[in-house]
Amino acid sequence: MGQYVVLPSTPSTDCGRFRAAVAVRRIQGGDGSPRTLALDKTFSSREAAKIIAVTQGWFQTPMPTAAAF
DSSP states (O other): OOOEEEEEEOOBOTTSOEEEEEEEEESSSSOSOOEEEEEEEEESSHHHHHHHHHHHHHHHSOOOOOOOO
């Protein structure tokens, strides 16, 4: 599977709100280019946008499978 780095971004809009965007990059064994995701919704604070960006980044990483017993 490998390990991933989640890189959130919270650019501001012209009206003073913030967008949530995230890049997910595999540390080892990947092709080196990150997967990027930009959300359409805007947020009133940078912190709210960052929380959503990080959460969406986690959703983009594969979950480890449970060991069979």
